[in-house]
Amino acid sequence: MPEVLKAPLVVEFPFTRSLGPVQSAFLTGLRERVVLGVKTGDGRVLVPPVEYDPVTAEEIRDLGSFVEVAPTGTVTTWAWNHAPRRGQPLSTPFAWVLVRLDGADTALLHALDAPGPDAVHTGMRVRIRWADERTGAITDIACFEPYDGDRAEPAGHTGEFENPVTGIVAPARLDYTYTPGRAQSAYIHALGDRRIVGERCPSCRKVYVPPRGACPTCGLATSEQVEVGPRGTVTTFCIVNIKAKNLDIEVPYVYAHIALDGADLALHGRIGGIPYDRVRMGLRVEPVWTEGSRHPDHYRPTGEPDADYETYKELL
Numbered sequence: 001m002p003e004v005l006k007a008p009l010v011v012e013f014p015f016t017r018s019l020g021p022v023q024s025a026f027l028t029g030l031r032e033r034v035v036l037g038v039k040t041g042d043g044r045v046l047v048p049p050v051e052y053d054p055v056t057a058e059e060i061r062d063l064g065s066f067v068e069v070a071p072t073g074t075v076t077t078w079a080w081n082h083a084p085r086r087g088q089p090l091s092t093p094f095a096w097v098l099v100r101l102d103g104a105d106t107a108l109l110h111a112l113d114a115p116g117p118d119a120v121h122t123g124m125r126v127r128i129r130w131a132d133e134r135t136g137a138i139t140d141i142a143c144f145e146p147y148d149g150d151r152a153e154p155a156g157h158t159g160e161f162e163n164p165v166t167g168i169v170a171p172a173r174l175d176y177t178y179t180p181g182r183a184q185s186a187y188i189h190a191l192g193d194r195r196i197v198g199e200r201c202p203s204c205r206k207v208y209v210p211p212r213g214a215c216p217t218c219g220l221a222t223s224e225q226v227e228v229g230p231r232g233t234v235t236t237f238c239i240v241n242i243k244a245k246n247l248d249i250e251v252p253y254v255y256a257h258i259a260l261d262g263a264d265l266a267l268h269g270r271i272g273g274i275p276y277d278r279v280r281m282g283l284r285v286e287p288v289w290t291e292g293s294r295h296p297d298h299y300r301p302t303g304e305p306d307a308d309y310e311t312y313k314e315l316l
C-alpha cells in the first residue's frame with residue numbers, strides 16, 4: 001500500500017473587531033503605560049475591565065468607574081510553558097501567570113519572563129515590562145518580570161485619552177497536521193505520474209473521483225482502483241467575475257464540473273483555451289499539466305463533438 005500522506009495545514013485570517021468604550025479605554029491605556037480597571041457597585045476593582053459586573057450582571061458604563069491600578073502585582077497562580085510557539089509573548093520558555101495588580105481585586109493573565117519553573121511561585125512579586133512599541137493591544141505589556149521593589153502608586157488616570165483605540169485586528173491561526181487518508185493519498189500519488197485514479201464501489205460499481213475511501217450511497221469501503229480520463233465532459237459550469245486574492249487568473253473565467261471518462265462523479269476544474277462565453281454543457285475537455293504541478297492547471301477543449309446530454313445527465 002502506498003504511503004498515506006500528511007502535511008501541515010494552517011488556517012489563518014485577521015479578525016477585526018470593535019472594542020466598545022470599556023475595552024477601548026483599557027487598551028488605549030496600555031498604549032500610554034496606564035492600566036485601568038473598572039469599579040463595580042460594591043467597590044471591587046476588576047482588571048482587565050469588563051462591561052458587566054460578573055456577579056450582579058449590572059452594566060458598568062460610567063466613565064467615572066475607571067480606576068487606574070499599579071503596574072506591580074502578585075502572582076496568584078501559574079503554569080510553566082515549556083515550548084513557546086509563534087505568536088506567544090516570549091520566544092524562550094516562560095510561565096503563564098495570573099497577576100493581581102496592586103489595587104485590583106481580580107487577576108490578569110499574561111506571560112512571566114523567568115529563568116525556570118524554580119524561579120516562579122504563587123505570591124511572588126512582579127511588575128509589567130512594557131513593550132518598546134505600543135499600539136493599544138494586550139501585547140503592549142511585553143510580559144511580567146520578577147520585582148522586589150516597592151509597590152508603585154498609580155497616578156489616578158480617569159480613562160479619557162486623546163486618539164483612543166477603537167478597534168483591533170486579532171490574528172486567528174489554527175495549525176493542523178492534515179492527512180487525506182488512504183484513498184486520497186493514492187489519488188495524489190497517481191497525480192504525480194499525471195494519472196487520475198478513482199475507486200469503484202464493490203456494490204453499485206460507481207467510480208468515485210476523487211475517491212473518499214467509501215461509497216456514500218452504499219456505505220461500503222472502496223478499494224478497487226480505476227484509472228479514469230484523461231478526457232471528460234463539462235456537465236455544468238459557472239463564470240467567475242470576481243478576482244480571488246492570491247490567484248493570478250484574469251477574470252472572467254469559467255469553473256466547471258467535469259465528468260472524466262469512466263468516472264461517476266464530476267470533479268472541479270478551470271476551463272481554458274476557449275473564450276469564457278463559448279463554454280457549454282457537453283463540451284469535451286482534457287487536462288493541461290504545467291511543469292512541476294501536482295494537478296492539472298486547467299482543462300481545455302479537445303475539439304471532439306459535444307457529448308450527448310443523455311450520456312452525462314446522471315452525473316449532474
Ligand SMILES: [Zn+2]
Pocket residue numbers: 201202203204205206215216217218219220
Ligand atoms: Zn456504492
